[in-house]
């Protein structure tokens with residue numbers, strides 16, 4: 089067994105396919121307890137810690153991170169059709185302390201300092217492949233760990249919002265039939281140009297899709313993943329649109345900017361989602377705003393805090409801001425032992 093310092097992890101210098109194939113095996117460490125009673129969308133869990141959609145490319149990655157002390161593992165966003173990953177770089181480090189309002193561009197960095205631009209385009213295996221994989225993964229996942237599956241529509245030319253909703257709902261239903269404990273729809277991907285990537289900015293369309301998904305999945309916990317919302321008024325409209333269908337809202341997917349390397353813009357000048365430490369403050373602010381709105385409405389929608397979490401202090405700040413759960417992508421990819429470190433710190437602070 090390896091020590092926590094030498095745990096295998098995603099290699100950003102290799103392709104998505106390379107990392108998909110080379111999955112670490114689950115480890116057996118003593119995982120520190122987190123004091124308190126925790127639940128996720130009404131289901132009991134041992135801690136507020138989880139992995140959001142993205143880092144876990146398939147079921148074996150889910151099993152590995154579950155063994156590292158994460159209690160909710162999210163299977164990377166899948167589709168009704170196979171889709172290839174964008175060309176490398178898929179993970180481009182950037183220089184940034186904290187993103188600020190109106191930021192449009194960030195400089196590329198040569199080494200990873202906690203923040204990167206993410207450029208995958210939501211690749212997916214064929215449904216037959218991911219459905220069988222979800223089923224096998226749920227069967228192998230220990231009791232008490234939850235498997236969430238993230239889905240997105242694959243928009244075709246000429247599709248109406250009805251078509252988009254139907255495609256989302258079909259994928260969500262397949263995920264549930266395959267054994268997912270929780271299903272998530274991604275309404276925010278800054279890296280795709282189709283409207284599924286911006287649904288969270290259109291409350292009417294978001295409501296139509298979310299209602300359709302809810303009808304398809306029955307009573308199972310259902311999460312909507314959203315991006316960076318520009319104002320309190322926009323947050324209120326979105327919350328109201330999702331109130332009849334959604335168990336929880338996960339935020340924040342990322343903050344989109346262009347990335348400059350010297351004199352030229354990377355990614356053909358298109359914006360990419362900035363993820364990691366630099367979105368901590370913006371995501372925390374957004375969680376606070378949604379929590380206030382939820383309290384005003386006496387709603388029971390839960391909030392999943394995502395964005396820039398890399399320490400027990402960050403977890404405590406999210407919980408204080410009103411998050412019910414805290415999910416880590418970037419920090420968990422660069423430091424797979426982080427859940428154990430956070431759990432130890434939370435235990436010591438108790």
Ligand SMILES: Cc1cc2nc3c(=O)[nH]c(=O)nc-3n(C[C@H](O)[C@H](O)[C@H](O)COP(=O)(O)O)c2cc1C
Pocket residue numbers: 140141142143164165206208210238274313340341342363364365367394395396397415416417418419
């Ligand atoms: C490698 C990578 C891939 C991602 N892919 C997805 C995805 O497929 N679907 C999704 O909803 N979010 C995706 N995300 C966004 C994360 O779920 C998360 O919202 C974001 O990384 C912010 O969290 P962090 O600051 O802890 O990284 C991805 C993020 C990373 C780093």
